[in-house]
Structures are given as structure tokens and as C-alpha cells.
Amino acid sequence: MTRELAHLSDEALVLLAARSEQTALGELYDRYGRPAYGLALRVLRDESLAEDAVQEAFLALWRTASRFVPERGKASTWILTLVHRRAVDLVRREERRRADALDDAHVPADSVGGADDEAWLRLQRERVQAALRQLPDQQREALELAYYGGFTQSELAERLGQPLGTIKTRMFTGLARLRVLLGDPGMETAWTSTS
Amino acid sequence: MDLHELTAAYALDALDAHEAREYEAHLSHCERCRDELSTLAEPATALAWGAEPATPPAALRGRIIEAAAAERANVVPLRRQRLFRATSAAAAVAACAAVGLGLWANSLHRSLHAARSAAASDARAVEILADPAARHIPVTGVHGMVAVDATGQGALMLKQLPAAPPGKTYEAWVIAPGGSPKPAGMFQGGGTMTVVRLQKAVPKGSTVAATMERAGGVDAPTEVPVFSARA
Numbered sequence: 001m002t003r004e005l006a007h008l009s010d011e012a013l014v015l016l017a018a019r020s021e022q023t024a025l026g027e028l029y030d031r032y033g034r035p036a037y038g039l040a041l042r043v044l045r046d047e048s049l050a051e052d053a054v055q056e057a058f059l060a061l062w063r064t065a066s067r068f069v070p071e072r073g074k075a076s077t078w079i080l081t082l083v084h085r086r087a088v089d090l091v092r093r094e095e096r097r098r099a100d101a102l103d104d105a106h107v108p109a110d111s112v113g114g115a116d117d118e119a120w121l122r123l124q125r126e127r128v129q130a131a132l133r134q135l136p137d138q139q140r141e142a143l144e145l146a147y148y149g150g151f152t153q154s155e156l157a158e159r160l161g162q163p164l165g166t167i168k169t170r171m172f173t174g175l176a177r178l179r180v181l182l183g184d185p186g187m188e189t190a191w192t193s194t195s
Numbered sequence: 196m197d198l199h200e201l202t203a204a205y206a207l208d209a210l211d212a213h214e215a216r217e218y219e220a221h222l223s224h225c226e227r228c229r230d231e232l233s234t235l236a237e238p239a240t241a242l243a244w245g246a247e248p249a250t251p252p253a254a255l256r257g258r259i260i261e262a263a264a265a266e267r268a269n270v271v272p273l274r275r276q277r278l279f280r281a282t283s284a285a286a287a288v289a290a291c292a293a294v295g296l297g298l299w300a301n302s303l304h305r306s307l308h309a310a311r312s313a314a315a316s317d318a319r320a321v322e323i324l325a326d327p328a329a330r331h332i333p334v335t336g337v338h339g340m341v342a343v344d345a346t347g348q349g350a351l352m353l354k355q356l357p358a359a360p361p362g363k364t365y366e367a368w369v370i371a372p373g374g375s376p377k378p379a380g381m382f383q384g385g386g387t388m389t390v391v392r393l394q395k396a397v398p399k400g401s402t403v404a405a406t407m408e409r410a411g412g413v414d415a416p417t418e419v420p421v422f423s424a425r426a
């Protein structure tokens with residue numbers, strides 16, 4: 001399959017998708033299908049549900065591409081946001097989430113896809129993982145259970161036996177700290193030198 | 196419930212449906228929460244990249260495209276499908292002009308793959324091509340266009356231009372009205388898209404053309420143009 005739109009930016013592809021260009025949707029899928037499916041699988045822990053989440057997210061993109069505002073954020077972020085929302089909706093509906101939401105070790109690593117894309121995805125992943133490791137345990141736990149486990153804040157409070165206010169604080173502080181860690185060039189040096 | 200306190204949970208998709216609706220309604224008239232959300236959404240979505248990528252079943256791609264086509268089959272004028280091939284370079288430029296250079300450049304750096312394309316082309320050329328104020332003129336001979344910005348700086352964007360054979364090069368020319376061809380840069384072609392910055396200003400009414408010449412280039416064209424445009 002030739003990727004004749006491979007030279008275009010993600011945002012240009014979204015604009016083409018808004019004009020009903022199916023090849024643009026296909027190119028976006030080729031770029032983000034793997035991280036999207038990996039994320040859905042992490043939340044849902046079920047291959048068929050993960051496929052549903054990815055399909056619904058890309059169709060949501062197709063329907064709402066004309067409302068995408070590039071100034072507000074990157075297209076890749078938007079796509080994964082759509083995938084995450086669908087996955088969380090499904091996991092809540094299916095009651096499928098597991099107690100082991102903190103562990104993603106069962107998802108097999110694979111190396112299909114372009115080597116360049118692969119290297120980039122791996123670096124991204126290592127960078128996020130490294131930042132998460134630097135968070136205090138309770139903040140990391142709150143973020144991981146909420147984001148990867150699909151738990152609502154109220155469910156988290158119950159599960160962790162903490163007042164709702166404490167959970168809110170952990171999520172807020174955790175995200176604020178994660179933002180600093182991800183933006184810190186000193187840390188970037190640290191992870192590139194160790195990988 | 197204090198809605199101001201829900202920003203982090205909303206960014207993480209950790210509100211139930213009812214809370215999420217309430218928060219969204221609140222967001223439309225609370226600037227403080229909008230600011231906070233724009234700060235917290237970034238690290239929240241960064242978590243998406245923290246999950247191990249996995250290859251979806253091969254059939255999923257086809258199912259998505261098929262479902263997408265079924266939803267919007269009537270919206271696409273029939274002749275558009277045919278026109279798209281010829282005008283996709285134009286569409287590409289129009290799209291990137293609409294998006295603006297900042298995001299274009301950002302996205303180019305999104306992956307190593309794309310970063311290499313950025314290194315291979317000329318950032319200034321991309322800027323001219325993406326300039327909404329530039330004039331965009333299709334070239335004849337190959338699929339592509341020349342863009343000339345308000346100051347007369349020009350760039351070429353050529354779709355699927357075959358690579359120049361060994362020992363040969365493409366050479367661009369700018370021919371001002373009543374003038375002789377002035378060399379405006381060399382390029383090799385090949386790949387999906389060739390982007391070239393013209394090294395001579397392009398006065399209005401000029402012809403922009405390219406010929407195949409011996410490697411190293413020549414001072415005056417020796418071949419008929421591979422493509423040309425009246426800019």
C-alpha cells in the first residue's frame with residue numbers, strides 16, 4: 001500500500017478528512033492505529049472491545065473533523081483522547097475492568113510498523129513511564145487507576161478508602177507534577193542517556 | 196459539589212457521565228477552569244503514550260474506512276474522487292496553509308520519520324508554500340505548484356517527481372518578463388513530494404521552469420523544460 005499522503009502533517013490530514021477524503025482517514029489510522037489500539041487494550045483488556053473503541057474513535061474523528069481547531073491542540077492528542085473516552089465508556093458499561101489495572105505487562109510488545117515510528121513511540125512511552133516513576137506512590141496510583149483503569153473519582157475514593165477530596169487532590173497534584181516532569185529538559189537528558 | 200475542583204478528574208476522564216456534563220456546562224462560563232484544563236489536559240493525554248502500542252487486527256482498518264464511506268457517501272461529489280489525484284498537491288498546500296506553519300513544523304518533528312523529511316526539505320520553502328498570502332500556481336508537465344509570496348520569494352512543490360538519473364540533476368529557472376533564464380537551484384526529485392526553494396526572486400509575470408541537466412548544473416538551460424508555470 002502506498003502512503004501517498006505520508007508527507008502531510010496530522011493536522012492537514014484532519015482537514016482533508018473533514019472534506020470527506022477517506023485516504024486521509026486511512027493515513028491517520030496508519031500513524032496512530034497502534035498507539036490507539038494499545039491504549040484501548042490497556043484500559044479494556046479485551047481485544048474485541050479494544051477494536052470497538054478504536055473503530056468508534058476513528059469514526060468520531062471522521063464525523064467531527066470539521067470542528068477540529070488546530071490551535072487548541074495536536075491532532076494526535078485529539079485522536080488518543082477520543083480513543084480513551086470510548087475505552088472508558090466501554091469499560092464502565094462492560095464492567096470489565098480488573099483489579100490489576102496497574103500492570104500492563106501482559107500486553108505483548110510487537111515490532112510491526114515502521115522502524116522510525118516504532119522508535120518514536122518507544123521513546124514517548126519511556127518518557128511517560130519515567131515521569132510516572134518519579135511521582136509519589138499515591139499520586140501515581142490515583143493517575144494510573146483513573147486513566148488506565150477507567151475508574152471514576154468516586155469509585156477510586158471507595159476503592160482506596162479515602163475521602164473524595166483526597167482523591168481529587170492526588171489527581172490534581174499528580175497531573176501538575178507530571179506536567180513539570182514531562183517538560184523538564186534535565187529529565188529528557190536523563191532518559192535519552194539511559195536508553 | 197464544587198465544580199472548580201473537577202478539572203483534574205475531567206482531564207483524566209474520571210468523572211461519571213452526569214458529573215462530566217455538569218462540568219462541561221460550568222466550563223463554558225468559568226475562565227479559571229478553562230485555563231486550568233488547558234494546563235492539565237496535556238499531561239493527562241501524555242498518559243496515552245505511556246501504554247504499550249499494539250498492532251490491531253488487520254481487518255480493522257478496512258472496517259473503519261468502509262463505515263466512514265457509508266456514513267458520508269452522499270456528501271462527496273462524484274467527480275471529486277477523480278479530481279483528487281490531480282489536485283492533491285494543491286489540497287496539501289491549501290490544508291497546510293490553513294493550519295499554519297507552526298503546526299506543520301510541529302508535526303514534522305512529531306516523528307523521526309517526519310523529522311527526516313523536514314531535514315531533507317527547506318524550512319523556508321515550506322513556509323512560502325504554507326503562506327496563505329502567497330500566490331499558488333499549478334505547473335504544467337508534472338503534478339505540482341509554484342508558490343510566490345508577497346515579497347517575490349518562490350518555492351516549488353512537486354508530487355511524485357521521478358528521481359533524476361545518476362549523473363543528472365533537475366535545475367530550476369526563473370525567467371523574468373523579457374529576461375533570460377536565471378538558475379534558481381538544483382534538486383534531485385524522488386519520493387512522494389519534492390519541495391524546493393527558488394534561489395532567485397520571482398517577479399510577477401515570470402516563467403518558472405525546470406530542466407534535466409548534468410550533475411553540478413549549468414548556467415543556461417540545455418534541455419526542454421520538464422515542467423513550467425507562468426507565475
Ligand SMILES: [Zn+2]
Pocket residue numbers: 198199221225226227228
Ligand atoms: Zn470553575
